[in-house]
Amino acid sequence: MMAMALHPDKQRAGHEELDRVLGRLRLPVIADRSSLPYVDALIKETMRWHPALPLGIARCTAEDDSYNGYFIPKGTIVMPNVWATAFAPNNKYPPKDFIPERYLDTSCPELDPSAWAFGFGRRVCPGKALGENSVFILIASILASFDIAVRPGEILEPDFELNLVSYPKPFACNITPRSPEHGEMVASRASQCQS
Numbered sequence: 001m002m003a004m005a006l007h008p009d010k011q012r013a014g015h016e017e018l019d020r021v022l023g024r025l026r027l028p029v030i031a032d033r034s035s036l037p038y039v040d041a042l043i044k045e046t047m048r049w050h051p052a053l054p055l056g057i058a059r060c061t062a063e064d065d066s067y068n069g070y071f072i073p074k075g076t077i078v079m080p081n082v083w084a085t086a087f088a089p090n091n092k093y094p095p096k097d098f099i100p101e102r103y104l105d106t107s108c109p110e111l112d113p114s115a116w117a118f119g120f121g122r123r124v125c126p127g128k129a130l131g132e133n134s135v136f137i138l139i140a141s142i143l144a145s146f147d148i149a150v151r152p153g154e155i156l157e158p159d160f161e162l163n164l165v166s167y168p169k170p171f172a173c174n175i176t177p178r179s180p181e182h183g184e185m186v187a188s189r190a191s192q193c194q195s
């Protein structure tokens with residue numbers, strides 16, 4: 001929501017792709033994901049631009065180990081620096097900027113956040129597939145149905161909680177159906193969920 005309010009041009013590109021692929025009045029399903037490369041890039045960029053778990057989950061080595069020439073004794077607390085991975089220097093696309101196009105540019109390959117946003121090794125998130133599909137359906141459905149905008153006359157400054165899990169502090173924005181028909185589509189889907 002925050003990224004879309006701050007970047008109306010990226011939101012517009014997402015709207016255009018959704019309208020072209022789905023038609024103007026259909027909500028997306030999981031199977032649409034491979035036909036929506038720009039929306040997919042938007043989701044990846046959202047995960048990269050502000051990682052939800054910037055220092056992953058701390059783990060402790062069960063045995064002595066070594067990595068890249070470093071000795072790591074048994075009992076060492078290891079914290080994956082996900083933030084540093086997300087903000088790795090990039091000559092073409094500044095890491096701090098919200099630029100979904102970085103994931104569509106084959107001349108400058110960017111690591112897919114699904115390689116690092118869900119943890120690592122044997123304790124990698126077991127809900128990864130469910131999480132990715134849920135995030136896709138949520139973001140694509142909201143984007144297909146609504147315009148998200150900074151309130152007129154206001155300035156939206158991104159501000160995040162910085163705990164184990166990092167997420168935006170409460171902020172105001174306008175969320176309006178893209179047309180009366182889009183509003184009816186959402187209301188109709190909501191009534192199906194209640195029955």
Ligand code: HEM
Binds near residue numbers: 118
């Ligand atoms: C976008 C959504 C999600 C993200 C970004 C995410 C991220 C993570 C991360 C970073 C870890 C730590 C892995 C490690 O220590 O290396 C983790 C662990 C875990 N996640 Fe998720 N997760 C998501 C969704 C889910 C869902 C939907 C479920 C369950 C249905 C789930 C269940 C778990 C469990 C049980 C663990 C602990 C695994 C263990 O310690 O062995 N997660 N997740």
